[in-house]
Amino acid sequence: MAGANKNVSLSGLYGDLNKHGANGDYDRALKVCNRRKPLKPWHFLSGHVLTCFIVIVAVLHEFPDEEKAFQCKLVCLIQTSKFQEAIQALGKSQKFSGEFPFEKAYCQYRLNQPKEALDTIDSAGSLDQKLKELKAQVLYRLEDYEACFDVYRDLIKSNADDFEDERETNLAAVVANLSIEGTKRDLPTLRESTYELLYNSACRLLGTGQVLEAEKKLKQSEKMCRESLEEEGSTEEDIEDELSIVKVQLAFCLHKMGREKEAQVIYNRALKQKPDDIALVAITSNNLAVLNREGNLFDSKKRLKSATVDGLEHKLTQRQRRAIAVNQCLLAALTGQAEQCAAMCDKVAKQYASTKEELVLVRATALARDGKVADAGKLLNDESKQAPKRRLELQLAAVQMHLAEGDTKAACDILKNMGDSTFSPGIVSALVTLYLASSDRKSASTVLKDAVEWYRKNKTGSQSSLSMLWRKAADFHLRGGEPQVAARSLEELLKINPSDMKTLAQLVIAYAQFDPKKAQELSKKLPPVGELAQDTDIDALETSSWVMGTKVMKKVTAKVEASPMTGENLLRKKRRKRPGKLPKNYIAGATPDPERWLPRYERSGYKKKKDRRVKEQLKGSQGTAYGASEQFDMSARVPAAKSSPQTPATPDQGPRSYQKKQTKKKKGKGGKW
Structure with missing residues (x-):
C-alpha cells in the first residue's frame, strides 16, 4: 500500500x-x-x-x-x-x-x-x-x-x-x-545564401585587404537583409536595428578607402538610432574619435568615454579592446596630459604586451608636446635598443621630432648612428639633403663616400636602388670637383650595366681630369661620332635655345635672315609694315600738348560741372541774397566768448586723410580699453 x-x-x-x-x-x-x-x-x-x-x-x-x-x-x-x-x-x-x-x-x-x-x-x-x-x-x-x-x-x-x-x-x-x-591554413569557400553569410564573407575580405570587394558584399547583405525582414513582416525600427551592424561595417570600408565624410555620416546616423548593442556603440564611437584626429578633441573624449563602459570586456575581441585602449592613451597625449598619458601607457602595456612599442611612440608624443623633445628622443633611443624589430621605426620617429623643433644636427647624429640602416638609399638621401640644407657640403660628400664603400664591400640591395645611389653619388662628386671619387661610383655603375654608353662617357670625363691615359683608353670603347649623330639634325641642334645663350641665338637668327631668300622667306620680305593709326585732328609738325598724358580733371582748362544737389541761392527784391538779413542782424549775434567751434560734416582732404581722433578711456573694473 x-x-x-x-x-x-x-x-x-x-x-x-x-x-x-x-x-x-x-x-x-x-x-x-x-x-x-x-x-x-x-x-x-x-x-x-x-x-x-x-x-x-x-x-x-x-x-x-x-x-x-x-x-x-x-x-x-x-x-x-x-x-x-x-x-x-x-x-x-x-x-x-x-x-x-x-x-x-x-x-x-x-x-x-x-x-x-x-x-x-x-x-x-x-x-x-x-x-x-x-x-x-x-x-x-x-x-x-x-x-x-x-x-x-x-x-x-x-x-x-x-x-x-x-x-x-x-x-x-x-x-x-x-x-x-x-592564418596560413587553407580556408574553405562557404555559401552566401543568407545576409549573415554575406556579412561574414565581407569581413573575411576585409581581413585580406580587399576593401572594394568587401564593400560590394556588404551592400548586397544590406539589401538581402531588408528584403528578408520585410517578407517576415518586421517593422521599420526592427529592420534598421538589424541593419545597423552591416551599415557600421560598410562605414568602416569607406573609412579605409579614404572616404571619411561618407563614413562619418553613417557612423553618426547609427548612433542617433541608439542601438541596444553596447559593442556596436563602442566600435562606432571609437571610429568617430579616430576620424576627428586632432580637430575636435572634446568630441573625441566624449566618444571614447562611450567606448569604455562596463561590460564591454565580454562583448569585444581582444584586438578591438586593445585598439580602444591605445586610442585613449593617444588622446591623453594630444590633450597635453603627459603624466596621465604615461600612467595609462604603463597600464595598457601590462595588459596587452603587443602594444609596448606602439605606446612608446605615444609617450614620446606626449613629452614632445610638453616641450621635452630631448627626453622624448632619449626615450625613443633607449627603447629602440630593447626592440630590434622596431628599432628603425623608433629612431626615425626621434629624427622627425628633432626636425620639427629645427634641431638638424641632432637629427643627423641619429641617422648616422643607425648601423647598417644608415647606408640604405633613403637614409643616405635624407642625410645628404639635411647637410646641403645646412651648407655642409663636406659632410654630405663623406656620407656618399661611406655609402659607396659600404656597398662595394657588402654588395647587397636591389640593382635599381644601387644604380640610383651610384648615379647620384657620381653626379654629386663630379659637381663638387672630386673626379676620383666619382670614378669609383661610375665603375660600380658600369659593372651593373656594361652597355650603358652614358655611364661610360661620364667615366671618361671623370678620368680626363686626373688620369688622361685611362680616359683615352676608355674613350676607344665609345661608338664613333658618326653613329651617334646619324639621326641628328645639326642645324636644328645649333639653333635650339637650350644649347646656346640669347646673344648667340640673335646672331644665328640674323644669319638665317641674311641667307638667300626663297619660298616663305621671300614672301615674308614682300610684306610691308603698316603705319600706325593717327588721331583724327592730327596736325603734322604741330607741338603736342604737354598735358596730353594727364587725366582730364587735372588739366588746366578743365571746367567743373555744377553739383545739382546744391540748391541755388535766390535773391530778394532789394538785390540781397535770401537769408542775408540774418547776416547783418547784429542783435541776433552771440558773443564770441560763448561760441563753440563746429565739426565739419566732411573732411577737407578727402576720406583717406580724415581720421577720427580716439581718446583712451581709463580701464575700470570689468571695462575695456
Missing part, C-alpha cells in the same frame, strides 16, 4: 509540474522543485542558445537520489537565468557534483567564465553533440579560432538538421577572424 500511495502522489505532482512547464512558468516549477526532488527528461536544440522543454517533473523528498529530478532543478534555474545558483546547487550536492557537465559548463559560459567552462567540458571525456556545440562557442569566446574551426568543421560533417545554416554562419565568422589574424 505504501508503494501505491507513493505512485499516486508522484503521478499528481507529475501533472502539476507538467502544467507549469508547458506554460513556461519556471518560477512556480522551481518552487515545487525546491519542495521536492525533480524528475525531468529534456532536450537541447542548439549549442548557442539552451532550449529545454519540461515534459514531466516530479519533486519529492522521498526520492533524494533521483538523477533526473536534480537535472530538472538545474533546468529551471537556467531558464530563470539563475546561473550562479545552479552552480552552487551542483557544488553542494555530494552525489551529483561531478555530473551534468553540460549544464555546469553552460552556466559558466553565461557567467562569462569561458576558461572554467572549457575545463568542465574537457573533463567530461567523450563529447556528445551538445557538448561539441557548446565547446565551439566557448573556443570562439576565448578567441582560439584554430581549434574552433576544427570543431565546427566536424559538426557540419557529422550533422544534417535544421540548424545547418546557423552552424555554417558561425563557421563563416570563425573563418573571417582567421583571415584577419593572417
Whole structure:
C-alpha cells in the first residue's frame, strides 16, 4: 500500500509540474522543485542558445537520489537565468557534483567564465553533440579560432538538421577572424545564401585587404537583409536595428578607402538610432574619435568615454579592446596630459604586451608636446635598443621630432648612428639633403663616400636602388670637383650595366681630369661620332635655345635672315609694315600738348560741372541774397566768448586723410580699453 500511495502522489505532482512547464512558468516549477526532488527528461536544440522543454517533473523528498529530478532543478534555474545558483546547487550536492557537465559548463559560459567552462567540458571525456556545440562557442569566446574551426568543421560533417545554416554562419565568422589574424591554413569557400553569410564573407575580405570587394558584399547583405525582414513582416525600427551592424561595417570600408565624410555620416546616423548593442556603440564611437584626429578633441573624449563602459570586456575581441585602449592613451597625449598619458601607457602595456612599442611612440608624443623633445628622443633611443624589430621605426620617429623643433644636427647624429640602416638609399638621401640644407657640403660628400664603400664591400640591395645611389653619388662628386671619387661610383655603375654608353662617357670625363691615359683608353670603347649623330639634325641642334645663350641665338637668327631668300622667306620680305593709326585732328609738325598724358580733371582748362544737389541761392527784391538779413542782424549775434567751434560734416582732404581722433578711456573694473 505504501508503494501505491507513493505512485499516486508522484503521478499528481507529475501533472502539476507538467502544467507549469508547458506554460513556461519556471518560477512556480522551481518552487515545487525546491519542495521536492525533480524528475525531468529534456532536450537541447542548439549549442548557442539552451532550449529545454519540461515534459514531466516530479519533486519529492522521498526520492533524494533521483538523477533526473536534480537535472530538472538545474533546468529551471537556467531558464530563470539563475546561473550562479545552479552552480552552487551542483557544488553542494555530494552525489551529483561531478555530473551534468553540460549544464555546469553552460552556466559558466553565461557567467562569462569561458576558461572554467572549457575545463568542465574537457573533463567530461567523450563529447556528445551538445557538448561539441557548446565547446565551439566557448573556443570562439576565448578567441582560439584554430581549434574552433576544427570543431565546427566536424559538426557540419557529422550533422544534417535544421540548424545547418546557423552552424555554417558561425563557421563563416570563425573563418573571417582567421583571415584577419593572417592564418596560413587553407580556408574553405562557404555559401552566401543568407545576409549573415554575406556579412561574414565581407569581413573575411576585409581581413585580406580587399576593401572594394568587401564593400560590394556588404551592400548586397544590406539589401538581402531588408528584403528578408520585410517578407517576415518586421517593422521599420526592427529592420534598421538589424541593419545597423552591416551599415557600421560598410562605414568602416569607406573609412579605409579614404572616404571619411561618407563614413562619418553613417557612423553618426547609427548612433542617433541608439542601438541596444553596447559593442556596436563602442566600435562606432571609437571610429568617430579616430576620424576627428586632432580637430575636435572634446568630441573625441566624449566618444571614447562611450567606448569604455562596463561590460564591454565580454562583448569585444581582444584586438578591438586593445585598439580602444591605445586610442585613449593617444588622446591623453594630444590633450597635453603627459603624466596621465604615461600612467595609462604603463597600464595598457601590462595588459596587452603587443602594444609596448606602439605606446612608446605615444609617450614620446606626449613629452614632445610638453616641450621635452630631448627626453622624448632619449626615450625613443633607449627603447629602440630593447626592440630590434622596431628599432628603425623608433629612431626615425626621434629624427622627425628633432626636425620639427629645427634641431638638424641632432637629427643627423641619429641617422648616422643607425648601423647598417644608415647606408640604405633613403637614409643616405635624407642625410645628404639635411647637410646641403645646412651648407655642409663636406659632410654630405663623406656620407656618399661611406655609402659607396659600404656597398662595394657588402654588395647587397636591389640593382635599381644601387644604380640610383651610384648615379647620384657620381653626379654629386663630379659637381663638387672630386673626379676620383666619382670614378669609383661610375665603375660600380658600369659593372651593373656594361652597355650603358652614358655611364661610360661620364667615366671618361671623370678620368680626363686626373688620369688622361685611362680616359683615352676608355674613350676607344665609345661608338664613333658618326653613329651617334646619324639621326641628328645639326642645324636644328645649333639653333635650339637650350644649347646656346640669347646673344648667340640673335646672331644665328640674323644669319638665317641674311641667307638667300626663297619660298616663305621671300614672301615674308614682300610684306610691308603698316603705319600706325593717327588721331583724327592730327596736325603734322604741330607741338603736342604737354598735358596730353594727364587725366582730364587735372588739366588746366578743365571746367567743373555744377553739383545739382546744391540748391541755388535766390535773391530778394532789394538785390540781397535770401537769408542775408540774418547776416547783418547784429542783435541776433552771440558773443564770441560763448561760441563753440563746429565739426565739419566732411573732411577737407578727402576720406583717406580724415581720421577720427580716439581718446583712451581709463580701464575700470570689468571695462575695456
